[in-house]
Amino acid sequence: MxxxxxxxxxxxxxxxxxxxxxxxxxxxxxxxxxxxxxWKPDSPVSRFNQSTSTDWQVVPKELAEVVTQAQKLSQETDGAFDITLSPLIDLWGFGAKGRRVTPPDEASIIHAQSQCGWQRLEVKLNPPQLRKTHPDLQINVSxxxxxxxxxxxxxxxxxxxxxxxxxxxxxxxxxxxxxxxxxxxxxxxxxxxxxxxxx
Known part of the structure; x- marks a missing residue:
């Protein structure tokens, strides 16, 4: 971690x-x-992020529990907390794709924002599953x-x-x-x- x-x-x-x-x-x-x-391509989070499927995907119960808590926080904060900001985290150089020395341009920021949105993420605890309603949605639960x-x-x-x-x-x-x-x-x-x- x-x-x-x-x-x-x-x-x-x-x-x-x-x-x-x-x-x-x-x-x-x-x-x-x-x-x-x-940071590891074979982790459940990375596999979910790499998938463009909008079907339900089976995940470990621990991940479903964390996402459930995250979605609750997003709802309570009206989106101020949002685990679907992974594309923006990577774009600004804070994620697994590495650091950057210059800020991203406005077009890149707008494009990354279009891939985010906590309302586009669904979770089930039993059985533990996640579903994205936008194929490019990605999560970062760190x-x-x-x-x-x-x-x-x-x-x-x-x-x-x-x-x-x-x-x-x-x-x-x-x-x-x-x-x-x-x-x-x-x-x-x-x-x-x-x-x-x-x-």
Missing amino acids: GTTWSIQLVNAPSQASSATPSSFIQARLDELESLFTN ALVEGYAADDIVRKLEAAGYHDFLLDVGGELVARGNKTDGTPWQVGIQQPNAVKARR
Whole structure:
């Protein structure tokens, strides 16, 4: 996911498996990255983007869950959040197609915009499927996957009997229970006064 992760664990459960939490966390993060990435041509996201079919396409349940959340956010924000901006992300040089040194021209921007639109994306959870109503529609779910991954790891830790930990996945933080000394976890914000709010 192009970022780092860390965990502070307290009081490992007696029934914990021989696999260390770090190894199963890394394995799960690798698995989720392989599902959500735009940078690997064989990922479910890349395959969906490469397809021009407007039929329903079977996808992993994790991708359907992330897209469901994304569509909810798009509706709640009247489109301010939109995972179908992948053509614009690539055009400006922030995506898998590589960086660019000069801004794109207006005609290219207008063309990329014509391929976007969250209303053109449909999702089903059961069975997990996606459908595009515009053949050139593409998605980029990177804005949501770190938070999704953190929540997923937390569920697996709790199921394994861990109840006191602080998890950081690319800045997405989840605290459960207490530190070794029994006090609550405290999280600081780096340079919280560095940026002044604009009025």
